[in-house]
Amino acid sequence: MKLLVTGSSGFIGRNLVVVLKRQSDVEIVEYDLGAPESLLDEGLATADVIFHLAGINRPDKVEDYDSGNAGFTQELCERLTELDRKPTIIFSSSIQATLDNPYGISKRRAEEELLKLSEQTGIRIVILRMKNVFGKWCRPNYNSAVATFCHNIARNLPITVNDPSSEINLVYVDDVCAAMMEAAGLLTSPPKHFTSSSESVYAEITPALKITLGALVDIIHSFKAIRSSLHAPAFNDPFICRLYATYLSYLEEPDFSYELDIKTDNRGSLAEFLKSASFGQIFVSRTKPGITRGNHYHHTKTEKFLVVQGEAIIRFRDIRTEVGGQEAKVNGRRLNVIEYRVSGDKFQVVDIPPGYTHSIENVGESELVTLFWANQIFDPEDPDTYYCEVQ
16 A cells, blocks of 8 residues: 655654554655655655645744645645546644634635545545644644643743643544544554544544643643652553653653662662552562561551562461471471562562561572562551561
């Protein structure tokens, strides 16, 4: 299949081209401002599908709206008519096409040119009236509130919100690309991001979200705070996942890395990594040779231990039992004490049930590194942790 992407260097175009290039058996002609006119000629003459994304949204002169949107679309339609070609055209329009501002009017006129072409030739047209599209590679401080907020908040730059209660409609760029792929018949699975009816050339991109600017800013600020609070947001919310991915894409490259707050004592060191009300807490420790951590139990808190470096013995005892004497052994194991010998050579998870006092001892010659997960965030006011020696 041969494809033409106009506006291939724009925000949506760059994302779409990356996705299209992962497809097998497709040839892509990428065209944008400054590209040789021969590329456009080639695309119009050969493409089975045209993704028409090129347009103007922040021109120097108002009249450029019309020439860059309606005028260029009219030119494409005329050239396709002259070539007697009928590719599917998927057009990136805007929800502003219903408004009487210069940009909206130019987009509506572009739609009308495509509808006229469809009536005259029977060509298949799909018009996607884009909401505010967000995601990686969108230009900040231009025409995207999400891009501006993510870029500026990540860099401690000021942002302006005139009315926090004002609502904004959002769609994610990956969902836009998926909708376009579905509209073009390039995905074999049932459509998830593209809905239309046989009676209309207009189609909807899903999922979409309406959110106030104030709530949007608060969420992005919470992303920045994760590095200090360690509190992860609700990633089970697809919008939060998409927005967080977008925020990270605006970090400056030297800022990809950050250090954790390390607590050190005679046993070694420990650092909290990430915590969430929905999944609990992750932390990591380094333990010196011969040192034992733990010797405590919990009533409700449960944990998972995973040794990633070194050798250790993890021991348990039900607190309802007494510790057997040194001579009381069964098959070499002390009575009432369960032992697991673990090492970083074999990733083995050990569950810590409630009501069992437990410990982990570094029995190797090198430092022991352990990853811990707890189902509850540590609360110093109610730690649910009670000292009790395993043996």
